[in-house]
């Protein structure tokens with residue numbers, strides 16, 4: 001069995017490829033180089049160049065070494081038609097996402113940023129007890145990662161809303177399904193968590209119009225974006241924070257990464273910035289997952305995690 005690999009030079013993924021050698025000892029593994037048209041059975045890729053995959057109808061599957069496929073789908077017709085594109089499902093990321101989002105929600109709910117500011121002034125001043133019933137969290141996307149975030153927040157008894165394309169039955173989550181339910185979902189939520197795939201249907205969804213529909217309480221609404229920068233209209237968010245309609249935002253992803261040093265987000269103290277670290281694919285989990293799927297495909301079985309190219313996720 002021949003595995004053809006591509007990862008961006010210098011990326012952490014390079015060590016993974018060695019681990020595939022241990023997980024699939026029978027495999028002949030090589031890195032793709034310009035002009036390599038030799039046969040292969042499977043491709044393992046992260047952000048591959050179009051030339052690697054163009055016309056490669058010999059592949060039995062392409063494995064994307066991450067959960068999001070927005071980057072690889074940009075290759076368009078260069079992706080061989082009919083060859084299954086398989087993404088990582090969880091791969092150790094769900095628990096990280098749940099930790100990141102829970103930390104942000106608990107921080108806003110408990111007003112720890114205000115207590116930190118008070119402490120810096122040596123000020124001992126308990127604030128009125130917050131009302132959890134008025135602090136509903138709305139999760140855009142209830143897939144592998146969104147449902148794990150919901151489970152973590154349910155543990156802390158936050159009222160939860162979740163938006164998806166197909167109905168879900170998750171403990172403690174009021175489910176809103178499809179475009180027609182988006183307005184009601186937003187109007188029922190105070191904290192908006194975005195964990196959608198970036199597709200034609202979801203690009204720019206966190207915009208002025210939609211943010212304004214959120215419940216504001218006394219301080220304003222909150223945003224936590226751990227999906228892709230393209231979901232947020234950055235100028236809209238900044239303006240709404242400055243107008244006081246959005247109290248604060250925690251952002252892990254941005255339209256342009258790294259975030260430019262002169263980006264206005266850096267200067268806005270109500271925006272917390274992390275450098276796309278809310279969930280990192282875990283080497284061992286992902287190598288095991290992909291190796292298992294390759295073995296299943298070799299036995300003629302159906303695997304999960306295949307992308308529907310028409311919906312973009």
Ligand code: NDP
Nearest residue numbers: 067068141142143144145146164165166196197201226279
């Ligand atoms: P899934 O495919 O499992 O879940 C996607 C969810 O979004 C599903 O519930 C789906 O609905 C919903 N959805 C998609 N399109 C729409 C739409 N148009 N309207 C309503 N709901 C929609 O993906 P994951 O949970 O594994 O990952 C989500 C995204 O998180 C990835 O695509 C990636 O971009 C991002 N990510 C970010 C990371 C980071 O480090 N910041 C790390 C990993 C992933 P339904 O269930 O009905 O299909």
